[in-house]
Amino acid sequence: xxxxxxxxxxxxxxxxxxxxxxxxxxxxxxxxxxxxxxxxxxxxxxxxxxxxxxxxxxxxxxxxxxxxxxxxxxxxxxxxxxxxxxxxxxxxxxxxxxxxxxxxxxxxxxxxxxxxxxxxxxxxxxxxxxxxxxxxxxxxxxxxxxxxxxxxxxxxxxxxxxxxxxxxxxxxxxxxxxxxxxxxxxxxxxxxxxxxxxxxxxxxxxxxxxxxxxxxxxxxxxxxxxxxxxxxxxxx
Numbered sequence: 001x002x003x004x005x006x007x008x009x010x011x012x013x014x015x016x017x018x019x020x021x022x023x024x025x026x027x028x029x030x031x032x033x034x035x036x037x038x039x040x041x042x043x044x045x046x047x048x049x050x051x052x053x054x055x056x057x058x059x060x061x062x063x064x065x066x067x068x069x070x071x072x073x074x075x076x077x078x079x080x081x082x083x084x085x086x087x088x089x090x091x092x093x094x095x096x097x098x099x100x101x102x103x104x105x106x107x108x109x110x111x112x113x114x115x116x117x118x119x120x121x122x123x124x125x126x127x128x129x130x131x132x133x134x135x136x137x138x139x140x141x142x143x144x145x146x147x148x149x150x151x152x153x154x155x156x157x158x159x160x161x162x163x164x165x166x167x168x169x170x171x172x173x174x175x176x177x178x179x180x181x182x183x184x185x186x187x188x189x190x191x192x193x194x195x196x197x198x199x200x201x202x203x204x205x206x207x208x209x210x211x212x213x214x215x216x217x218x219x220x221x222x223x224x225x226x227x228x229x230x231x232x233x234x235x236x
Contacts, residue, residue, distance in 0.1 A: 025156050030189055046097040046100035105125045192231065199223065200225070
């Protein structure tokens with residue numbers, strides 16, 4: 001779950017919805033070789049499904065011991081680790097997409113490499129990545145090249161959903177936001193402005209007694225739509 005505090009309210013966005021928005025962005029990506037790549041369909045599948053392992057955890061808010069609603073960063077370790085093998089395996093019919101999702105897991109948690117507590121996770125995900133890559137019959141350098149598109153889609157969508165205003169960078173692209181609009185340099189959209197829209201729920205910004213308390217608030221929450229845009233430069 002993506003959790004944004006807005007005064008007395010919490011705006012909650014499901015991780016699979018964030019991933020679907022990432023695909024919407026990358027479908028319009030005109031830079032590099034994505035548009036003409038023979039693997040474009042698999043890359044876009046990985047972008048749009050990279051967080052599908054969160055479907056079950058995101059059916060209702062997770063509550064931390066102090067009563068705060070957990071986001072995808074503060075969720076319990078067993079949840080954060082568990083979503084990735086499940087997510088990659090769900091794409092087994094497209095081994096290249098599955099390999100890209102496994103690579104995403106390795107990349108986003110790379111700061112924990114060398115931590116003995118994380119060794120089983122990295123072993124599992126690298127094994128899955130290599131198994132699916134081998135099934136796809138493609139070299140690792142192709143995986144690294146295609147993964148940049150998965151990460152860019154993820155990062156752009158996260159920046160929008162979280163209203164990040166600090167500059168984000170990946171693969172030579174700089175992403176900046178003002179809370180509604182994102183600007184990416186150099187321009188990857190050939191001058192186009194891409195509309196962004198994602199569903200969210202608005203819950204009271206309070207401590208919750210337990211998971212049942214949070215689920216009740218979730219089920220009765222007001223649905224909202226977050227709207228914005230992304231382009232190569234700020235529209236005039």
